[in-house]
Amino acid sequence: MAKFLLNGRPGEALPLSDRAIHYGDGLFETIAVKDGVPLCWEEHMQRLLQGCQRLVIPPPPPSLREEAQTLIPDRGRAVLKIIISRGQGGRGYQSPDTVIPTRILGLYDWPDYPDSLYGKGIDCTLSRVRLGRVPALAGLKHLNRLEQVLARNDVTGRGYMEGLVLDCEDYVIEATMSTLFLISGTTLVTPDLGNCGVAGIIRRIILDRVLEWGLRPQVRHVLLDDVQSAEEVFLCNSILGVCPVTGFEQHTWPVGPATRAIMETLRADGQITGS
Amino acid sequence: MAKFLLNGRPGEALPLSDRAIHYGDGLFETIAVKDGVPLCWEEHMQRLLQGCQRLVIPPPPPSLREEAQTLIPDRGRAVLKIIISRGQGGRGYQSPDTVIPTRILGLYDWPDYPDSLYGKGIDCTLSRVRLGRVPALAGLKHLNRLEQVLARNDVTGRGYMEGLVLDCEDYVIEATMSTLFLISGTTLVTPDLGNCGVAGIIRRIILDRVLEWGLRPQVRHVLLDDVQSAEEVFLCNSILGVCPVTGFEQHTWPVGPATRAIMETLRADGQITGS
Numbered sequence: 001m002a003k004f005l006l007n008g009r010p011g012e013a014l015p016l017s018d019r020a021i022h023y024g025d026g027l028f029e030t031i032a033v034k035d036g037v038p039l040c041w042e043e044h045m046q047r048l049l050q051g052c053q054r055l056v057i058p059p060p061p062p063s064l065r066e067e068a069q070t071l072i073p074d075r076g077r078a079v080l081k082i083i084i085s086r087g088q089g090g091r092g093y094q095s096p097d098t099v100i101p102t103r104i105l106g107l108y109d110w111p112d113y114p115d116s117l118y119g120k121g122i123d124c125t126l127s128r129v130r131l132g133r134v135p136a137l138a139g140l141k142h143l144n145r146l147e148q149v150l151a152r153n154d155v156t157g158r159g160y161m162e163g164l165v166l167d168c169e170d171y172v173i174e175a176t177m178s179t180l181f182l183i184s185g186t187t188l189v190t191p192d193l194g195n196c197g198v199a200g201i202i203r204r205i206i207l208d209r210v211l212e213w214g215l216r217p218q219v220r221h222v223l224l225d226d227v228q229s230a231e232e233v234f235l236c237n238s239i240l241g242v243c244p245v246t247g248f249e250q251h252t253w254p255v256g257p258a259t260r261a262i263m264e265t266l267r268a269d270g271q272i273t274g275s
Numbered sequence: 276m277a278k279f280l281l282n283g284r285p286g287e288a289l290p291l292s293d294r295a296i297h298y299g300d301g302l303f304e305t306i307a308v309k310d311g312v313p314l315c316w317e318e319h320m321q322r323l324l325q326g327c328q329r330l331v332i333p334p335p336p337p338s339l340r341e342e343a344q345t346l347i348p349d350r351g352r353a354v355l356k357i358i359i360s361r362g363q364g365g366r367g368y369q370s371p372d373t374v375i376p377t378r379i380l381g382l383y384d385w386p387d388y389p390d391s392l393y394g395k396g397i398d399c400t401l402s403r404v405r406l407g408r409v410p411a412l413a414g415l416k417h418l419n420r421l422e423q424v425l426a427r428n429d430v431t432g433r434g435y436m437e438g439l440v441l442d443c444e445d446y447v448i449e450a451t452m453s454t455l456f457l458i459s460g461t462t463l464v465t466p467d468l469g470n471c472g473v474a475g476i477i478r479r480i481i482l483d484r485v486l487e488w489g490l491r492p493q494v495r496h497v498l499l500d501d502v503q504s505a506e507e508v509f510l511c512n513s514i515l516g517v518c519p520v521t522g523f524e525q526h527t528w529p530v531g532p533a534t535r536a537i538m539e540t541l542r543a544d545g546q547i548t549g550s
Binding site: 002004006011012013014015016017018019020021022023024025028055056083085086091092093094095104106111129130131132133134135136137142143144145146147148149150151152153156168176177195196 | 279281289290292296297298299300305330331361369370379381386405408412421423424425426427
């Protein structure tokens, strides 16, 4: 069971007039915690504050870090989830005149992915659910996640751990819960997120550090052909870390050297956890 | 202030692990109540049950009507909102193995739109926020409403009561909180909702009764040119009723005879309330 703080106090339940319930009117962050430390805290806060700015929600107080610290254990791994909603307000879609945002912190068990994920990679499918193009929301880790719920149910219902997701123009955008990267030669490609998708924290970090691995970054439109012709394919997110993809539809890949290097660097630097 | 029932009991707050909060994983209905009667109850229930089927959420119990009845006043008008979420469950997007849906009933004050809305019509703008095309979610009155929140804030922030919303292919889909209808000659046109938009209850009723007004229904792709060349334009939803549009960008229309006839029939038959 998860432990929660609601606006800084131990809480179990959210007032029924909160806009998170009615409209998904808010944002969230999912943060890996190891031995008392929330990993990539600054990067998560930067995305959260940018999200608040784009949705015109007042940002959380600077004391958020201390608040999180009271919830997270000194030892071992856990998942910290932070939700910021536009707070309580009216029956209609329109934002209330005065916005007092709601802050929910939740601590969850670490999912304990099997070691084999990282050593052998995973086999992915293609989600039959597609993402809508909404530039106004693209990149944001907002609370409107029905597309992801449907896509994940589609993928896991067919026995897969992950699946790639297309938008309505046949561009590959991401996987149902993780960012997609392709490596071809010295080029590291990840989909453009101008129209939809979540701008992942590990995605940002990998793009920022890409020269360390002798790679050249390319953020661009990606087609299924690009995936199939790539030399290495991997997925990443804050909890999964870096995970090689070794199968997708009829295609197979080995766990490639660049994927392995990226995984090892980020683990060594404590930006993702080990297996 | 709203009054709430949570799973049939007076409640104030929703458990923090509910999927409505985390993912907007659910559906809602907004129902006009007049003198103790929830209007178009059967139609609302039909849409709600179809939505549950599409999202694979167990339907609410048949006792929902009696439950609603305990909340609504015997006299006067009010707004009844029903939310069905996929219930509590996990940190991840995937549905839990066992789904016990959550049922929230909320009673709100009637918005009291001014009489002039119906007599003189309203002036609309064009929302700068567009709708994403997600066929898997199209038509559903689901809880992922950030597009509508942003679109309404855009429109009301510029002093308009309503605004038309396009999808990413330049098709007109609806208004930020209501359905769009156009009349040209004896043709009644409303946008196709195969890719996005909410399949409104009053929309359904008008399409079903269209022959009574000597009109021929057409559900099709609508462009801004179609709006501008229409002879009558009106909006509708369960709370607003039928509302003539008399201005949009540079175009003006009178309150037309067909719009007036539709409004009067639905009012007389108690499917929408008077002003």
